[in-house]
Amino acid sequence: MAERRKKKRKSGDFKINLSGQSSKIITDVKNISTSGIYCQVDQPITYMKKVMVELELPVSRKKTSKISCEGVVVRCDRVRESSLECYDTGVFFTNISEKDLAVIDDYVHLQNEL
Numbered sequence: 001m002a003e004r005r006k007k008k009r010k011s012g013d014f015k016i017n018l019s020g021q022s023s024k025i026i027t028d029v030k031n032i033s034t035s036g037i038y039c040q041v042d043q044p045i046t047y048m049k050k051v052m053v054e055l056e057l058p059v060s061r062k063k064t065s066k067i068s069c070e071g072v073v074v075r076c077d078r079v080r081e082s083s084l085e086c087y088d089t090g091v092f093f094t095n096i097s098e099k100d101l102a103v104i105d106d107y108v109h110l111q112n113e114l
Helices: 098-109
Strands: 015-019 024-032 036-041 050-058 064-078 087-095
Touching: 015 036, 024 098, 036 064, 050 087, 050 098, 064 098
Parallel strands: none
Antiparallel strands: 015 024, 015 050, 024 036, 036 087, 050 064, 064 087
């Protein structure tokens, strides 16, 4: 299957908060790009649901940069191979500052791992 993503992605090893009108989910980022994030959550999230995204992106070994933006859920598929209830979830950024996009772009294109 050909890769459909157009933006370069980088594996993540940090927490993310996804919140909607009535819920808040804290989970680990699996990967990130300037267009969105991929994570696994323990409950389904409605397709195209608007969410607030908050994360602290590592920018050096000792420093993080807080990012807050809006996004929409563009994927939420049950992981069938798991004995636990979990869902592969993709969130597309819809309202993010140029400054936060630049921080993500720098993180994704870093040559050396943090």
